[in-house]
Amino acid sequence: xxxxxxxxxxxxxxxxxxxxxxxxxxxxxxxxxxxxxxxxxxxxxxxxxxxxxxxxxxxxxxxxxxxxxxxxxxxxxxxxxxxxxxxxxxxxxxxxxxxxxxxxxxxxxxxxxxxxxxxxxxxxxxxxxxxxxxxxxxxxxxxxxxx
Numbered sequence: 001x002x003x004x005x006x007x008x009x010x011x012x013x014x015x016x017x018x019x020x021x022x023x024x025x026x027x028x029x030x031x032x033x034x035x036x037x038x039x040x041x042x043x044x045x046x047x048x049x050x051x052x053x054x055x056x057x058x059x060x061x062x063x064x065x066x067x068x069x070x071x072x073x074x075x076x077x078x079x080x081x082x083x084x085x086x087x088x089x090x091x092x093x094x095x096x097x098x099x100x101x102x103x104x105x106x107x108x109x110x111x112x113x114x115x116x117x118x119x120x121x122x123x124x125x126x127x128x129x130x131x132x133x134x135x136x137x138x139x140x141x142x143x144x145x146x147x
Contacts, residue, residue, distance in 0.1 A: 009089035010059035036068030
């Protein structure tokens with residue numbers, strides 16, 4: 001069963017761009033030869049790492065989005081693990097996340113939106129202030145003076 005995955009890996013910063021392109025092409029070939037589909041490939045560029053990984057403080061980030069089954073993802077992870085230029089990788093299954101997001105959107109769509117409804121406008125605004133509020137204003141003004 002084909003599922004949607006995101007595979008992010010970090011390549012050593014001292015690796016040349018041509019070598020990174022060859023590495024990406026090799027991983028894409030692994031996916032396509034195994035019966036999967038590569039949706040997209042993004043080179044996110046060189047970034048600083050949060051902590052030292054194999055004595056490197058920077059790395060070139062690459063994001064692969066693929067449709068594949070479990071054994072193919074296991075093979076891709078095995079190749080990432082044994083590849084020397086790759087210093088770190090992570091694979092995340094995104095189809096469950098997409099289901100969760102769709103469910104939340106469906107729930108929000110069924111709820112009644114209060115902000116979308118027009119506000120209730122009072123029928124008539126009184127021209128004069130009611131007498132009760134005038135007396136209350138006089139009492140509050142007189143209180144500080146008598147104290």
